Amino acid sequence: MVLTVIRHLLSYMRAYKPLAAFFFLALLLDLAFLSLAPLSFKVLIDKAIIPQDIDYFVLILLVVGISGLICMSAGVASDYALAKLTARVQKDLRQRLFEHMQHVNIGFFQKTRSSELLSYFSVDLPSIERAMNSILTIGIQSVTVVVISTAVLFYLQWSMAVAILLGAVLIFLGPYLLGRRAQAMNVLHKEQLEIMIGDLQENIKAQKVIKGFNLQHAMTNKFTSRLQTMFLIHYRKNVINAQLERLPMVSLLLVNLTIIGLGSYLALRGHITLGALVAFFTMYTSMGNSVFNLTFTITAFTDVSVSIERMQKLMQAPLEAADGSYMEHLQEQLPEIRFADVSFKYTEDRDVLKKIDLHIPPGSTAAFVGSSGSGKSTLVQLILGFYEPGEGHIEINRHRLETLNRGYFREQIGVVFQENFLFNGTILDNIRISKPEASTEEVIEAAKKAEIHDYITSLPARYETVVLDEGANFSGGQRQRLAIARAILRNPPILLLDEATSALDPISEASINRTFEELSKNRTVVTVTHRLSSITGADSIFVFDQGRLVDSGTHQEMLHNGGYYKELWDKQNGLSVSLSGQEAEIDGERLARLPFFRGIDMDVLKEIKGLFNTETFAAGQPVIHAGEQGEKFYLIARGRVEITKHDPAAEEGKVRLAILEDGDHFGEIALLENIPRTADVTTITPCVFLTLQRKVLYYVLSKYPEIDTRVRQTLKERKN
Numbered sequence: 001m002v003l004t005v006i007r008h009l010l011s012y013m014r015a016y017k018p019l020a021a022f023f024f025l026a027l028l029l030d031l032a033f034l035s036l037a038p039l040s041f042k043v044l045i046d047k048a049i050i051p052q053d054i055d056y057f058v059l060i061l062l063v064v065g066i067s068g069l070i071c072m073s074a075g076v077a078s079d080y081a082l083a084k085l086t087a088r089v090q091k092d093l094r095q096r097l098f099e100h101m102q103h104v105n106i107g108f109f110q111k112t113r114s115s116e117l118l119s120y121f122s123v124d125l126p127s128i129e130r131a132m133n134s135i136l137t138i139g140i141q142s143v144t145v146v147v148i149s150t151a152v153l154f155y156l157q158w159s160m161a162v163a164i165l166l167g168a169v170l171i172f173l174g175p176y177l178l179g180r181r182a183q184a185m186n187v188l189h190k191e192q193l194e195i196m197i198g199d200l201q202e203n204i205k206a207q208k209v210i211k212g213f214n215l216q217h218a219m220t221n222k223f224t225s226r227l228q229t230m231f232l233i234h235y236r237k238n239v240i241n242a243q244l245e246r247l248p249m250v251s252l253l254l255v256n257l258t259i260i261g262l263g264s265y266l267a268l269r270g271h272i273t274l275g276a277l278v279a280f281f282t283m284y285t286s287m288g289n290s291v292f293n294l295t296f297t298i299t300a301f302t303d304v305s306v307s308i309e310r311m312q313k314l315m316q317a318p319l320e321a322a323d324g325s326y327m328e329h330l331q332e333q334l335p336e337i338r339f340a341d342v343s344f345k346y347t348e349d350r351d352v353l354k355k356i357d358l359h360i361p362p363g364s365t366a367a368f369v370g371s372s373g374s375g376k377s378t379l380v381q382l383i384l385g386f387y388e389p390g391e392g393h394i395e396i397n398r399h400r401l402e403t404l405n406r407g408y409f410r411e412q413i414g415v416v417f418q419e420n421f422l423f424n425g426t427i428l429d430n431i432r433i434s435k436p437e438a439s440t441e442e443v444i445e446a447a448k449k450a451e452i453h454d455y456i457t458s459l460p461a462r463y464e465t466v467v468l469d470e471g472a473n474f475s476g477g478q479r480q481r482l483a484i485a486r487a488i489l490r491n492p493p494i495l496l497l498d499e500a501t502s503a504l505d506p507i508s509e510a511s512i513n514r515t516f517e518e519l520s521k522n523r524t525v526v527t528v529t530h531r532l533s534s535i536t537g538a539d540s541i542f543v544f545d546q547g548r549l550v551d552s553g554t555h556q557e558m559l560h561n562g563g564y565y566k567e568l569w570d571k572q573n574g575l576s577v578s579l580s581g582q583e584a585e586i587d588g589e590r591l592a593r594l595p596f597f598r599g600i601d602m603d604v605l606k607e608i609k610g611l612f613n614t615e616t617f618a619a620g621q622p623v624i625h626a627g628e629q630g631e632k633f634y635l636i637a638r639g640r641v642e643i644t645k646h647d648p649a650a651e652e653g654k655v656r657l658a659i660l661e662d663g664d665h666f667g668e669i670a671l672l673e674n675i676p677r678t679a680d681v682t683t684i685t686p687c688v689f690l691t692l693q694r695k696v697l698y699y700v701l702s703k704y705p706e707i708d709t710r711v712r713q714t715l716k717e718r719k720n
């Protein structure tokens with residue numbers, strides 16, 4: 001362990017050889033004085049004090065004084081050199097880790113908690129700095145003093161020196177035996193710290209959900225139990241580290257007593273002069289201090305060896321696959337995208353895409369639609385080269401994607417994700433990120449097209465407004481519009497829109513969709529959406545279900561053919577939301593397609609339709625809490641929700657059961673009986689629901705007893 005740590009520390013300093021050499025030289029000079037100074041007592045007592053020689057006394061004092069001054073200056077110089085050296089090494093390590101992370105495969109980030117990555121910077125790098133400071137100063141100082149002192153002690157009195165060497169074995173035996181356990185405890189403690197930071201981060205980000213679901217108490221309990229586990233590990237780590245330091249001290253005490261006894265006995269017997277005895281004791285005391293200090297560096301060694309190992313793990317994280325060198329200039333030849341028999345899996349156990357074969361002609365607009373989790377976003381990420389297909393390949397203008405220069409290719413893409421990240425900086429910086437050389441006028445033009453300019457100019461600092469905490473001072477829709485402005489600014493030949501308007505209200509969505517239509521001229525556009533009404537004009541629509549391409553064609557063709565697309569269309573069709581987003585409506589035919597109203601007379605359905613209320617929810621809001629009494633049925637007119645179940649064993653304390661979107665419904669059991677909800681429902685995007693109260697429906701059904709029986713029967717079947 002010691003050698004590995006030293007090897008690594010030296011390798012960190014390799015880039016600064018002259019500075020490191022200067023440091024070691026200055027340190028050695030300083031140490032030489034520290035180690036040899038006690039010897040002056042022998043000369044002083046035996047040659048000056050006992051013979052009463054004043055001249056010799058003055059000379060010795062002068063020599064010691066001047067050497068002391070020189071060595072002290074060398075000590076100060078070594079402090080400066082070390083300060084520079086450790087700061088440089090920290091800077092280099094931070095840079096190396098950061099640069100490496102920029103090229104690591106995106107899958108690694110999804111598998112690794114961000115707290116783990118942060119702790120490399122916040123826990124491990126500081127531990128390396130601490131170790132460098134302690135090993136390069138106290139460590140080297142102590143070792144040098146011990147080595148020089150041992151030689152001088154042998155010169156002064158060999159038998160006492162042998163006794164000290166035997167004592168040294170005793171002093172280091174304890175740490176040697178405990179070393180491995182101490183290291184294991186250090187690993188555990190660092191892992192616990194990392195988990196705690198992760199929990200904290202998650203808690204800070206999830207405050208809305210926590211307060212919305214009244215989870216404060218549950219979260220505090222979870223954190224308390226985490227702290228309890230951590231406390232035990234922390235306590236054991238402290239105990240073993242204290243033992244690592246305590247054991248040598250006890251051994252040192254024993255050796256001290258032996259030496260004092262032996263030395264005094266030898267002086268009594270005249271085997272050693274008084275000057276030599278005083279020099280021996282002084283030297284031995286300074287050596288004892290060094291040994292004592294050395295025991296502290298042992299903890300630094302165990303601590304830093306864990307950090308070095310952890311950093312090695314990050315440095316070995318898989319990088320993005322090698323790319324090609326071909327620079328396809330897509331402005332000149334509009335991009336054509338082809339998926340040839342592409343299969344893909346994130347994890348070994350499940351194919352997410354199965355033999356996808358599709359062709360998007362140059363300059364056309366393609367839409368990927370299908371149920372949630374069917375693989376649409378994955379296709380977009382494959383185009384971006386975030387992942388490599390397991391089988392088959394992707395072609396851009398007949399060149400296989402992996403032969404293209406990845407950076408150059410990505411520069412020609414504008415992408416809007418479902419979740420768009422805003423960086424710490426001004427609005428101007430955030431939009432300009434996609435084209436750093438863009439003028440302010442260009443940025444404003446893009447913001448106007450993304451319909452966010454008016455809002456920006458209404459802010460006191462306008463485009464200089466600072467984005468706080470990943471965009472917390474903007475609504476979901478505003479963040480999405482800023483991301484759209486970013487994509488527009490780049491004026492890219494390929495536009496990838498992954499649910500790019502999911503957070504917008506109907507008016508903004510309709511108008512941004514018109515902007516996209518305008519923008520789609522002279523470029524190839526791939527849009528992923530679950531809202532079919534927004535892509536009816538696409539040149540080609542590809543429909544996915546469970547990783548397979550199950551239908552494709554234009555809107556009209558597929559409606560005519562009556563496949564899965566028509567099913568999806570029928571689910572969403574018949575639900576309308578007013579442009580303000582505040583009123584939703586369902587038509588009679590759509591109502592008749594709900595299983596429990598199937599076959600019911602249209603007149604009754606018209607009456608039932610009027611009983612629905614509109615309810616709107618912002619993104620991230622709880623709709624239903626597990627355990628509360630259910631008395632309402634929900635139909636999603638617009639938006640996305642997730643259904644989750646509380647699960648203390650799961651990492652986030654819950655597991656996702658399903659995602660529901662436009663046209664889906666939930667809570668139908670509440671129409672039948674007043675029983676507690678079995679899961680939580682939270683909105684993912686802003687949502688507009690049509691809701692039906694049980695008691696309101698019962699009023700109608702009481703008027704039509706023959707329908708009442710049928711509705712109850714259907715609901716009972718669904719419940720089972």
Ligand SMILES: Nc1ncnc2c1ncn2[C@@H]1O[C@H](COP(=O)(O)OP(=O)(O)OP(=O)(O)O)[C@@H](O)[C@H]1O
Binds near residue numbers: 110346370376378530
């Ligand atoms: N990083 C990942 N690691 C493991 N599985 C993943 C990962 N990302 C997505 N998946 C899984 O792959 C499948 C396809 O996901 P994808 O996001 O492509 O679907 P989607 O059709 O875009 O869904 P949605 O409309 O809900 O965004 C899902 O089952 C999802 O759980």
